[in-house]
Amino acid sequence: MKLLRMNLKDRGRNKSTGEISLIPESLDDLWHLKHVIEAGDLVYSLTYRRLEESTDKLRPDKTEKKQIKLGIRVEKVEFHKFSHRLRIKGVIEQGMEIELGSYHTFNIEHNTKLSIIKTWKGHQLKRLRESAKAIVASPVIILTIEDGEAVAGVVRQYGVDELFSIRSSSGKGMDGSGDRVKFFLSVIEQLRNSFMSLTAEAIIIAGPGFVKNDFFSVLKDKDKELTERTRMEQTSSIGVSGFMEVLKRGAVDRLRVEERLTQEIKLLDRLMEEISKEEGVKAVYGETEVLKALQCGAIETLLVCDETLMAPRAEKEEKEEERRGEIEWIVEEVERIRGKVVVFSTEFEPGKRLKGLGGIAAILRFII
Numbered sequence: 187m188k189l190l191r192m193n194l195k196d197r198g199r200n201k202s203t204g205e206i207s208l209i210p211e212s213l214d215d216l217w218h219l220k221h222v223i224e225a226g227d228l229v230y231s232l233t234y235r236r237l238e239e240s241t242d243k244l245r246p247d248k249t250e251k252k253q254i255k256l257g258i259r260v261e262k263v264e265f266h267k268f269s270h271r272l273r274i275k276g277v278i279e280q281g282m283e284i285e286l287g288s289y290h291t292f293n294i295e296h297n298t299k300l301s302i303i304k305t306w307k308g309h310q311l312k313r314l315r316e317s318a319k320a321i322v323a324s325p326v327i328i329l330t331i332e333d334g335e336a337v338a339g340v341v342r343q344y345g346v347d348e349l350f351s352i353r354s355s356s357g358k359g360m361d362g363s364g365d366r367v368k369f370f371l372s373v374i375e376q377l378r379n380s381f382m383s384l385t386a387e388a389i390i391i392a393g394p395g396f397v398k399n400d401f402f403s404v405l406k407d408k409d410k411e412l413t414e415r416t417r418m419e420q421t422s423s424i425g426v427s428g429f430m431e432v433l434k435r436g437a438v439d440r441l442r443v444e445e446r447l448t449q450e451i452k453l454l455d456r457l458m459e460e461i462s463k464e465e466g467v468k469a470v471y472g473e474t475e476v477l478k479a480l481q482c483g484a485i486e487t488l489l490v491c492d493e494t495l496m497a498p499r500a501e502k503e504e505k506e507e508e509r510r511g512e513i514e515w516i517v518e519e520v521e522r523i524r525g526k527v528v529v530f531s532t533e534f535e536p537g538k539r540l541k542g543l544g545g546i547a548a549i550l551r552f553i554i
Contacts, residue, residue, distance in 0.1 A: 187208055187209070187210060187211060187215045187218065187314060187317040187318045188208060188209040188211055188318065189206065189207075189208050189314065189315075189318045190207040190208055190209065190299070191205070191206070191207040192204070192205075192206050192207075193205045193206075194206070194306065197305070199518065200307065200308035200518040200521065200522075201305055201306065201307055201308070202305070202306045202311065203304070203305045203306065204303065204306070205301055205302065205303045206301065206302050206306070206314065207299065207300070207301040208299075208300065208301075208302075208314070209297055209298070209299050209300075210272075210294065210295075210296060210297070210298065211296060211297065212296060213267060213270055213296075213342060214317070214342055214343035214344060215296075215317055216265060216270070216271065216272045216294065216295075216296075217265055217267070217342070217343065217344045217531075217533070218313055218314070218317045218343075219263075219272055219294070220263055220264075220265040220272060221310075221313065221492045221495070221496060221529075222302070222310045222313060222314060223260060223263050223274060223302060223304075224260065224263070224304070224496070225260055225261055225262070225263075226259065226260060226304070227259075227260045227302055227303065227304040228257055228258070228259055228260070228279065228280075228302070228303040228304065229257065229258055229260055229274055229276070229292065229300060229301070229302050229303075230255060230256065230257045230280065230300060230301040230302075230303075231255070231256065231274075231292045231294065231298065231299065231300040231301070232253050232254070232255055232256075232298075232299070233253070233254065233255075233256050233290070233292065234251040234252065234253055234254075235251060235252060235254050235282065235285075254281060254282065255280075255281060256278055256280065256281035256282070256285075256290060256292075257278070257279050257280030257281060258274070258275075258276035258277060258278055258279065258290050258292065259276045259277050259279050260274055260275070260276040261275055261276045261277065262274075262275040262276070263275075267342075267347065267533075270295060270296065271293050271294060271295045272292075272293075272294040272295075273291055273292070273293055273294075274291065274292040274294060275289065275290075275291045275292075276289070276290065277289060277290075278290050307495075307514060308517070308518060308521060309495060309514070309517055309527065309529060313529070317343075325340045325341065325342075325384045325385075325386045325387060326340070326341045326386065326387055326388050326389075326390065326438050327339070327340050327341075327349065327377070327380060327381060327384070327386050327388070327389045327390070328340075328341065328346065328389075328390045328392060328428075328429050328432050328438075329373070329377060329389060329390070329391050329392070330392050330393050330421065330423075330424035330425060330428035330429065330432075331373065331391065331392075331393045331397055331398050331401055331424060332393045332394055332395065332397050332398075332424050333366075333395075333397050334353060334354040334369065335351075335352070335353045335354070335424060336351070336352045336353075336369075336373045336424070337350075337351045337352075337424050337425045337428070338350050338351075338376070338377065338380065339429055340380070340384060340386070341433075341438055341447065342533075343447075343531075344531040344533040344534060345447065345531055345533040345534030345535075345537075346426075346429045346433075346447075346534065349376075349380045350376045350380065351425075352369070352372055352373055352376060354368075354369040366400070367404060370400075370401050370404040370405075371404070371408070373401065374404070374405055374408055374409060374412075377389065377412065378409060378412060381412060381415075386415070387415070388415045388416070388417065389412060389415055389416045389417070390416075390417050390418075390419050390432055390437050390438070391405075391416055391417070391418055391419070392418070392419040392420065392421045392424075392428055392431070392432050392437075393420075393421055393424050393428065394420075394421060394422050394423065394424075398418060399418070402416065402418060417437065419431075419432050419435060419437045426535060430451055430535055430536075433447045433448045433451055434448065434451045434452065434455070436448055447534065447536075449528065450528065450530050450531070450534070450536040450537065451536050453487065453489060453528060453536075453549070454489070454530075454536040454539060454540060456469075456549060457469050457471070457489060457547055457549055460549065460550075466553055467553065468549065468550040468551075468552065468553055469547065469548065469549050469550060470547065470548050470550065470554075471543040471544055471546070471547035471548075472543065472544040472546070472547075473509070473512065473513065473516075473544060473546055476488070476516060476546050476547065476548050477512075477516065478554070479548050479550055479554055480516055480519055480520065480548075482554050483523060483551075484548075484550045484551050484552055484554050485520050485523075485525045485548045485549075485550060485551070486525060486526065486548075486549050486550055486551045487525065487526040487527075487528060487548065487549040488516070488517065488520045488525060488526065488527045488528070488546070488547075488548050489528055489530060489540055489546065489547045489548065489549070490513065490517065490527065490528070490529055490530065490540075490545065490546045490547075491529075491530050491532050491537055491540050491541045491545040491546070492529050492530065492531055492532055492537065493532045493541065493545065494510070494513050494541075494545035494546060495510065495513060495514065495517070495529065496510075513545075513546060516546070520548075
């Protein structure tokens with residue numbers, strides 16, 4: 187994320203008002219903005235409009251579209267990861283007079299400049315600053331493979347997007363080396379296409395047993411370039427759980443500095459380990475229990491889902507807005523007492539599991 191300008195006024199209680207101009211530089215940046223821009227915010231960006239010109243003709247000639255700046259009051263924000271864009275829908279408040287009050291949708295893509303005017307919360311500013319500091323690294327592909335099945339994904343800041351899944355028609359326990367080699371060649375073709383289209387940095391091949399080693403041997407014979415960019419990792423399973431094992435082991439961290447997903451998995455494992463204890467538990471979950479821990483000054487690390495901090499849905503607006511306000515107050519208080527706050531992505535498995543625990547939990551400094 188490139189932060190161009192920040193014109194903010196401190197309003198106390200970890201809140202500021204004003205305008206931030208920025209440029210998203212990656213799909214991850216668009217995902218961050220999805221959790222920053224809320225209903226009621228005023229967002230400015232450039233768009234194209236065909237301007238009518240006065241003429242005596244009954245049927246005026248078509249005019250070229252011109253670039254103009256519009257400001258819309260946001261009503262809805264959607265993150266479309268497969269089309270690599272963020273859709274921001276709202277009512278036009280600034281721009282062409284003839285269109286004031288009508289609806290417009292910004293399609294924000296990589297390198298699209300926009301400005302956001304709103305009341306900024308501390309965790310939102312922190313998210314933007316961290317994304318601005320993040321190293322823009324080339325993608326890492328994880329291929330998990332076992333006998334007769336392969337699933338590949340690309341590591342993002344918000345999770346792992348599945349790229350392809352291949353299952354041999356012969357299934358597990360394939361008869362003869364010919365079937366296995368044919369399966370391997372099909373995987374290599376898909377892997378090569380994904381690597382090239384993503385301009386990936388590296389490939390991690392993982393899975394149980396020795397199938398991944400056999401696959402790597404065929405890969406060495408067929409594609410030396412991919413082989414040079416490939417690392418091996420042992421996992422007990424493939425697919426989503428295999429991806430999580432690779433991240434937990436820190437394999438991606440050894441290839442690039444990005445640690446977000448690995449941190450989430452390790453923290454959630456630590457939380458679940460504490461919760462499962464019969465005595466001496468140094469963890470709580472759910473808003474009520476977290477609040478009690480906060481009042482005791484016991485919170486070391488607060489775990490909270492991004493969805494918990496987002497604007498409420500219209501049909502449940504009053505109750506959800508009240509709860510969100512309480513959660514934001516907890517976040518602010520934890521930061522004030524120098525506790526650590528980690529916002530989990532619900533796009534990925536750890537965030538989904540945390541959401542199942544009420545969307546908020548805490549690892550404690552001491553037993554309460």
